[in-house]
Every structure is written in C-alpha cells, then in structure tokens.
Amino acid sequence: MIHELKPTLRRRSLLKGMGAAALATPFTSRLALAEDYNLRGYVQSTWRPAFEELVPRFLEANPGSRMRLNYASTDQLHTTARVQLSSGTAADVLSVWAGSGNPMGCQVLAEAGYLADLSGEPYSQNIPDAFRPAMSFQDSVYYYAPIVSMIGLYVNNEVRDEFGIEQPKTWSEFMAVCEKVKQAGKVPVSLGTGTGFITQLIPYALVATLVYGRDPSFPDKMQSGEATFAGSDGWVEAMEKYVEMLEKGYFNDNPNGTAVEEQLQMVATGEAAMTIVVSSQNASIFRFAGHQNFTVWPLPGSDDPEETNIPANPSAGFGVNANAEDVEGAKAFLQFLASPEIDTELSRIQALPSLNQVSATDRDPIFAEMLAKIDEGKSVPYMDTRWPNVRVQQTLFSGVQELLGGQASVNDMLSRMDEAYQSS
Amino acid sequence: MSSDSAAHVEVTFAKLGSNSKRLLSAGVSWGFVLPAIAVYGFxxxxxxxxxxxxxxxxxDGLSNDRSFVGLENFRRLASDPQARASISTTLVMAGSLLVAKIVIGLLLALALNTQIRTRNFLRMIFFMPVVLTPVxxxxxxxxxxxxxxxLNQLLEAAGLGNWEQQWLGDPGWALFCVIFVTSWSQVGxxxxxxxxxxxxxxxxxxxAAKIDGAGPVRRLWSVILPMLAPAMTVNVVIALITGLKFxxxxxxxxxGGPGYATETMSTIIYKTSFQFGEFxxxxSIALVFAIIVATIVYSATYLLKKREIEHV
Known part of the structure; x- marks a missing residue:
C-alpha cells in the first residue's frame, strides 16, 4: 500500500517566500538548517500508525521535502525488498531485522553491500552492549532499532487476581500455576502454533535459560561445529518441556489449528490465563482486550530462579539503502526518528519500551520485570540472529508443529535443525 | 478516411503485384503481433x-556473485525429502481437484441445464466462488x-461435538481442507x-435416443458425455494446471503446515527462493516442476483430443 506524504508548505511557495524570509533572522536560520529531501520508504505495516503521526513532523521540519511510503506485511516485504535491492530499485529507507537469520537481516544485507554504514550516527553510540552485535556486521552498525523486543509470559491481570496467581520464579512454580488454572477449568496458556512464528517463542524463552544463559559461547560452538542442537542437553530439555506442557493439557485444544489472533484473543478476553508471546504483539493484545491491564513476566526455564534469562532483541527497525538516491536524506530521517522526543513518541505509539531508553527510570510497569532482567545482564539475543541461514528457523517452525502433532520426536526435529544449520 | 482516399488506397493496392501484396499484408500482421510478442518475451x-x-x-537472489554449480541443485533435490514429499502432495492435490471439478461440475451442470425456475440464481450462486479473491x-x-x-461450533450446536476436529491442525484433515477449499473455489x-x-x-x-428406448443413464453415457468431449478437455486441462500450481x-x-503436510511444489519454490534466499x-525445483506440469498437461491434452476426434 502506497502512502505519499507532502509537507504543508510546498517547495514553490517556499521559494516565493524566501526573499521575504531573508529579512527575518529566525526564519532564515531555520531555512539554513532545513533540507529538501525526496525520500522513498518501504516499511513493515506495523509501523504505519507511528509513521502517519511522525512523518508529517519530519516534513514540517524540512519544508520542501517529500516522502513516499510503501507499507507491506513482513512476508511481502521479505520477498519484494530483496528483489528490489538486487535490481537497484529499492527504497531509500527500508525495514531491516536484527542478525542473520532473516531474509532482511541486517547482517545478510550488509554482507551483500546493500546497507549504508550507520556507525557514525549519534543514535548508534547509545545502543546497549547486549544489543549491539545483532545490529552490527564486522563491528559496524547497520540499522536503527527504535524499540526492544522481548519474549515473556503475558498474564491478564484480572485473571491473575481472580486466581491469586503470583509470579512463578521457577519452572516447577510455573507448572504449579498452570495446574491450578487448569483445575479451575480455564486454559492455562493459549498457544497458536498454526501461525509459524509462534512455534518458536516457547523454545526461545526456555533455551534462553537452559542453553544460552548457561553457556554464552554456545552460538560460537555451533559455528565451529563443537555443538549441535540435537547434542545440546538444554535444547532437548526445552523441547521436552514444551511437549510436557502439551501432554499435561496446559495449552488450549488444537494449538496447531489455532492462529496467533485466536491465541491473543484468548488471553485478552480471559478465556486463557496466560500466553507466551513476543512483545511486538502488545498492541494486538491490548486492542482485543480493550485495556492494558496486563503484566509480562520472564518465563523460568529451570528450578534455579537465579538462572532465568530472557530472550530480548533489538526490534525490527530501519536501514538505509547504500545505493539510495538520497542516502543523506535517509540518514537524516533516521536521526529524526532517533531524536529523544520522537523516539519516546514511537515507543508510546508502539506500546513498547524504547531501545535507547531501556535503562530509563519511568518504565512502563507492564515490562518492569523484563527490563530488570536486561539491567541485570540476564538477557540473550534471539537465537536466530546467530544462525547462518533462514532455513534453520523455518525448520524449527515445521518441527514444532510436527512435534506437537505427534509426527516427530524431539530428536527428529533437532536433527533436522542441525541439517539445516549445516546446509550453509 | 474519405471515400475518395479510400478508393485511392484500393486502386493502389490493386496495382501491386501478388508478392508485394503478400509482403504488405504480412507487414501489417506483424505490426499487430510484434508489441504482444515483445511484452510476452519480456x-x-x-x-x-x-x-x-x-x-x-x-x-542467493541478493548478491551480484553467483557460481555455476552444474547439476548440484538437481542432485540436492533428488535427496531432499521435503521437496520429494511436496511432489507427491502436489499430485494428490491436483488429482483430487480434477476428480472433484469434473464430477461435481458435471453433476451441477446437468442439474442446472433443466428447466427449474431458480436455475439462473443457482448458477450464479455456484459460480460465485470463482470470482471471489482467493486470498x-x-x-x-x-x-x-x-x-x-x-464448523466446530456448528457441530457442537448440532449435538455432534465428538465430530469436532483439528481441521487445519491435523496433517490428514489439513490436506483434506485445502483440497476442499480449492475444489469449492473451482467447481463453478x-x-x-x-x-x-x-x-x-x-x-x-x-x-432420438429416447425414442430408441435409451434411459437417462444410457443417454448420459452414450449421447451427452461424448458430445461434451471438448468441454471435458478444457476442464481437465484447466483443472490440472490450476491444481498443480495452487x-x-x-x-x-x-x-504448508502443519509440519510439511500441505507443502506443495509451489510453496516449496516460494520458500526456498524468497524466504531461504536459495534462488x-x-x-531448479521450479524447472523440474515446469517439466512435470508440461508433461502431465500435454499427455492429458493428447489423450483427450484423440477422444474428441473419435466421437465428434
């Protein structure tokens, strides 16, 4: 969907007014700072509400500039943006993801030479250390991520109060909560593995503690061939715990036939007490619920509460096409988005914590427990950011569906992930 | 053009030799065809x-570097269990769609070729799925x-709660549901x-057949179906092509899920090329797919055309 934004003050009227404006010092100084950009953006449709509110402000600050925005779903964007990049027709500003496990991952695009180096930009100096590697390629930063993305245990506060649920600090406590809710006749955890990306969230949340928290060098060991998924006790344990939840009836019926929208609706309406989901789904949960009365807790992976780590990543953000017609304009646009005032606005509109303000004190209480984990250094990047290709993640999606459907064993699916990992 | 100038053109054309006329006529024809050929070629x-x-x-579909790897991609395809499974799923889907389209489409056509008063309304209803946007x-x-x-709510309300299924979550039912929806959209x-x-x-x-004592089944089998051979050819070819490329x-x-249960060659080609970046x-999968489709469709057309010649 294409959406063209123009400034209220057109270039012609601006030029006409320049003679008169030259007499007014404050106005001329503003003109001297403002630039005349002609930009094209191709971004994920989830950013549309924020861009519709904020882009006109960028254009106001840069009279005479134009910005033509094209919004697309993630799938569509992954397909078409790559074709546009390779054929030299890509937009100036593009949606870009962290790491290398995504078709539009910053490392995939930077390695092919399609992204401009943003290391010198002011916002690149403020990136928290935990997130910098996923946004970099060969020590240079290649995209701007406005917000932080986390995977946690969402609890509907009304249900929490009704059942007296307290934050589970260990896996056993979590299972006890699930049992309590189940006995009361409610779905403990809603799950919609009919939608591909949902399949990975529980494994990611568990291996953050069981694998990557215990051994931060695990991705390096995978890379050197010292470690494998099937040979990792933590990965095996995580998948066994996933199956255990299914076998104990802690999910809704038929998770493979349930889509993400149903999963979110179940927890939003209180039909389910909890769900394990990525924070980018916040807006949908709040919209379905009609309120923001939720809490997000870290999902414990083991019985040692000190061990609990959470998966946290820079969100999808924006990169600059290295071959863009207006690279400087695109960089100026990202600088505008990253300015403290606009960054806060973005965070408000997306209902997520800003990446640059992870350590801020006026935090959204919904995420307090999650952000505390990041402060403590107990967060690990999403696993796919260090995988060598996209096939591994897609194999995980299909593998989980087969695992939950009883068509594959834990060993089958992890071995297939190893094959996919080694296929690069 | 005035009648004078038109007459002048006719006279001029008449004066041309037969070779020149042929050349001029061919030039005009090519003038019409070339733009279409150019677009088709592009x-x-x-x-x-x-x-x-x-x-x-x-x-990888992204970088400027690519190396010639000979038949390596085809070797990989031969040993890729998911790709091979997708070929059989594609054939099952195309075969099921073919049977559903021919059998149900023919029965509907026979039923609505009668003089029932609501026939036009019913034709519109049955054709409607064809014009709906597939997505x-x-x-x-x-x-x-x-x-x-x-569906599950309806079954529960009808007291058939034990018939409720994981329609899209169970591999067997998921394939059935996909075949059902694609058939529903094409039968019209x-x-x-x-x-x-x-x-x-x-x-x-x-x-004449009635006078000769042929009953409804005999008339259908010996008179109507042979006369429908051209329509059958068109339907079979369309059903095969659409069924193979859904x-x-x-x-x-x-x-394509759950797991790989409904993965077809089309979905595998899309995922491999655009999601996995293995263009x-x-x-290579697309090339093999094209050869399979061409072989099946050509064989079907050849056999059905032979049948048309025998009966028409």
Whole structure:
C-alpha cells in the first residue's frame, strides 16, 4: 500500500517566500538548517500508525521535502525488498531485522553491500552492549532499532487476581500455576502454533535459560561445529518441556489449528490465563482486550530462579539503502526518528519500551520485570540472529508443529535443525 | 478516411503485384503481433530463460556473485525429502481437484441445464466462488476451520461435538481442507464450461435416443458425455494446471503446515527462493516442476483430443 506524504508548505511557495524570509533572522536560520529531501520508504505495516503521526513532523521540519511510503506485511516485504535491492530499485529507507537469520537481516544485507554504514550516527553510540552485535556486521552498525523486543509470559491481570496467581520464579512454580488454572477449568496458556512464528517463542524463552544463559559461547560452538542442537542437553530439555506442557493439557485444544489472533484473543478476553508471546504483539493484545491491564513476566526455564534469562532483541527497525538516491536524506530521517522526543513518541505509539531508553527510570510497569532482567545482564539475543541461514528457523517452525502433532520426536526435529544449520 | 482516399488506397493496392501484396499484408500482421510478442518475451520468455540459467547456479537472489554449480541443485533435490514429499502432495492435490471439478461440475451442470425456475440464481450462486479473491476467501475458510471456528461450533450446536476436529491442525484433515477449499473455489468454473457444452448438444439427438428406448443413464453415457468431449478437455486441462500450481489458498490456510503436510511444489519454490534466499536451488525445483506440469498437461491434452476426434 502506497502512502505519499507532502509537507504543508510546498517547495514553490517556499521559494516565493524566501526573499521575504531573508529579512527575518529566525526564519532564515531555520531555512539554513532545513533540507529538501525526496525520500522513498518501504516499511513493515506495523509501523504505519507511528509513521502517519511522525512523518508529517519530519516534513514540517524540512519544508520542501517529500516522502513516499510503501507499507507491506513482513512476508511481502521479505520477498519484494530483496528483489528490489538486487535490481537497484529499492527504497531509500527500508525495514531491516536484527542478525542473520532473516531474509532482511541486517547482517545478510550488509554482507551483500546493500546497507549504508550507520556507525557514525549519534543514535548508534547509545545502543546497549547486549544489543549491539545483532545490529552490527564486522563491528559496524547497520540499522536503527527504535524499540526492544522481548519474549515473556503475558498474564491478564484480572485473571491473575481472580486466581491469586503470583509470579512463578521457577519452572516447577510455573507448572504449579498452570495446574491450578487448569483445575479451575480455564486454559492455562493459549498457544497458536498454526501461525509459524509462534512455534518458536516457547523454545526461545526456555533455551534462553537452559542453553544460552548457561553457556554464552554456545552460538560460537555451533559455528565451529563443537555443538549441535540435537547434542545440546538444554535444547532437548526445552523441547521436552514444551511437549510436557502439551501432554499435561496446559495449552488450549488444537494449538496447531489455532492462529496467533485466536491465541491473543484468548488471553485478552480471559478465556486463557496466560500466553507466551513476543512483545511486538502488545498492541494486538491490548486492542482485543480493550485495556492494558496486563503484566509480562520472564518465563523460568529451570528450578534455579537465579538462572532465568530472557530472550530480548533489538526490534525490527530501519536501514538505509547504500545505493539510495538520497542516502543523506535517509540518514537524516533516521536521526529524526532517533531524536529523544520522537523516539519516546514511537515507543508510546508502539506500546513498547524504547531501545535507547531501556535503562530509563519511568518504565512502563507492564515490562518492569523484563527490563530488570536486561539491567541485570540476564538477557540473550534471539537465537536466530546467530544462525547462518533462514532455513534453520523455518525448520524449527515445521518441527514444532510436527512435534506437537505427534509426527516427530524431539530428536527428529533437532536433527533436522542441525541439517539445516549445516546446509550453509 | 474519405471515400475518395479510400478508393485511392484500393486502386493502389490493386496495382501491386501478388508478392508485394503478400509482403504488405504480412507487414501489417506483424505490426499487430510484434508489441504482444515483445511484452510476452519480456514478461514470460526472458524470465523463463533466466530462471533456467539460475537453476545451475548457487545464486542467493541478493548478491551480484553467483557460481555455476552444474547439476548440484538437481542432485540436492533428488535427496531432499521435503521437496520429494511436496511432489507427491502436489499430485494428490491436483488429482483430487480434477476428480472433484469434473464430477461435481458435471453433476451441477446437468442439474442446472433443466428447466427449474431458480436455475439462473443457482448458477450464479455456484459460480460465485470463482470470482471471489482467493486470498480473502481463504482467510474466511481459515476462520471457519479454526478450533473455535464456525464448523466446530456448528457441530457442537448440532449435538455432534465428538465430530469436532483439528481441521487445519491435523496433517490428514489439513490436506483434506485445502483440497476442499480449492475444489469449492473451482467447481463453478467447470460447471459453466459444461453448461456451455450441454447447450450445444442437439435436442433432436436426445429425443432420438429416447425414442430408441435409451434411459437417462444410457443417454448420459452414450449421447451427452461424448458430445461434451471438448468441454471435458478444457476442464481437465484447466483443472490440472490450476491444481498443480495452487499457491495462495494453501499459503493462507496452512502455509504448508502443519509440519510439511500441505507443502506443495509451489510453496516449496516460494520458500526456498524468497524466504531461504536459495534462488538457484528454488529455480531448479521450479524447472523440474515446469517439466512435470508440461508433461502431465500435454499427455492429458493428447489423450483427450484423440477422444474428441473419435466421437465428434
């Protein structure tokens, strides 16, 4: 969907007014700072509400500039943006993801030479250390991520109060909560593995503690061939715990036939007490619920509460096409988005914590427990950011569906992930 | 053009020799055809040739570097269990769609070729799925088949709660649901083609068969079906081509899942090329797919055409 934004003050009227404006010092100084950009953006449709509110402000600050925005779903964007990049027709500003496990991952695009180096930009100096590697390629930063993305245990506060649920600090406590809710006749955890990306969230949340928290060098060991998924006790344990939840009836019926929208609706309406989901789904949960009365807790992976780590990543953000017609304009646009005032606005509109303000004190209480984990250094990047290709993640999606459907064993699916990992 | 100048052109044309006339006429024909050929070449032929070339490379669809890898992609395809499974799923889907379209489409056409008063309304109803946007229609069906969807609710309300299924979550049912939705969306087209064929069947031929004592089944088998041979050929060819290349309905309903249960060659080609960034390997699957489709469709057309010649 294409959406063209123009400034209220057109270039012609601006030029006409320049003679008169030259007499007014404050106005001329503003003109001297403002630039005349002609930009094209191709971004994920989830950013549309924020861009519709904020882009006109960028254009106001840069009279005479134009910005033509094209919004697309993630799938569509992954397909078409790559074709546009390779054929030299890509937009100036593009949606870009962290790491290398995504078709539009910053490392995939930077390695092919399609992204401009943003290391010198002011916002690149403020990136928290935990997130910098996923946004970099060969020590240079290649995209701007406005917000932080986390995977946690969402609890509907009304249900929490009704059942007296307290934050589970260990896996056993979590299972006890699930049992309590189940006995009361409610779905403990809603799950919609009919939608591909949902399949990975529980494994990611568990291996953050069981694998990557215990051994931060695990991705390096995978890379050197010292470690494998099937040979990792933590990965095996995580998948066994996933199956255990299914076998104990802690999910809704038929998770493979349930889509993400149903999963979110179940927890939003209180039909389910909890769900394990990525924070980018916040807006949908709040919209379905009609309120923001939720809490997000870290999902414990083991019985040692000190061990609990959470998966946290820079969100999808924006990169600059290295071959863009207006690279400087695109960089100026990202600088505008990253300015403290606009960054806060973005965070408000997306209902997520800003990446640059992870350590801020006026935090959204919904995420307090999650952000505390990041402060403590107990967060690990999403696993796919260090995988060598996209096939591994897609194999995980299909593998989980087969695992939950009883068509594959834990060993089958992890071995297939190893094959996919080694296929690069 | 005035009548004088038109007459002048006619006189001038008449004065030309037969060779010149042929050349002029051929030039005019080519003038009409060339733009279409240019567009066809640019949109179809060139990508096909380029795609065939990519099938022998390791191109990732993004970088400028690509290396010739010979038959490596085809060797990989031969040992790729998911790709091979997708070939059999594709054939099952295409075969099921073919049977559903021909049988149901023919029955509907026969039923609506009678004099019932609501025939035009019913024809419109049965044809409607054909004109609906496949993606939107598939989203609606996805909700119908979901765990708390209309179908399970209906079964529960009818006291048939034990018939409720994981329609899209169970591998067997998911394939059935995809076949059902694709058939539902295509049967109307078969019906219309058969209807057009039925309206060409001479009434006197059927009357003659009746006088000779042929019952309804005998008339259908020995008179109507042979006369429907051209419509049958068109329907079979369309059903095979659409059945083999279905993508949007599958992608919306199941995205190839659960697991790999509804993965077809089209979805595998899309995922391999665009999601996994293995454009060379994706192109090799597409090339094999194109050869399979061409072989099946050509064979079917050849056999059915022979049948037409025998009976028409």
């Amino acid at each position: 949109v179809i032929v060139y990508p096909m040739i380029a795609g065939t070339g990519f099938a022998f490379t390791d191109w 939107i229609m598939s989203f609606v069906w996805r909700y119908i088949f979901s765990s708390n969807g209309a 087209l078969a019906m219309v083609i058969f209807l057009a064929g039925l309206q060409k069947v001479p009434e006197e031929l059927i009357e 993508f949007d309905q599958i992608y919306v309903l199941t995205a 060379g390997y994706g192109s």
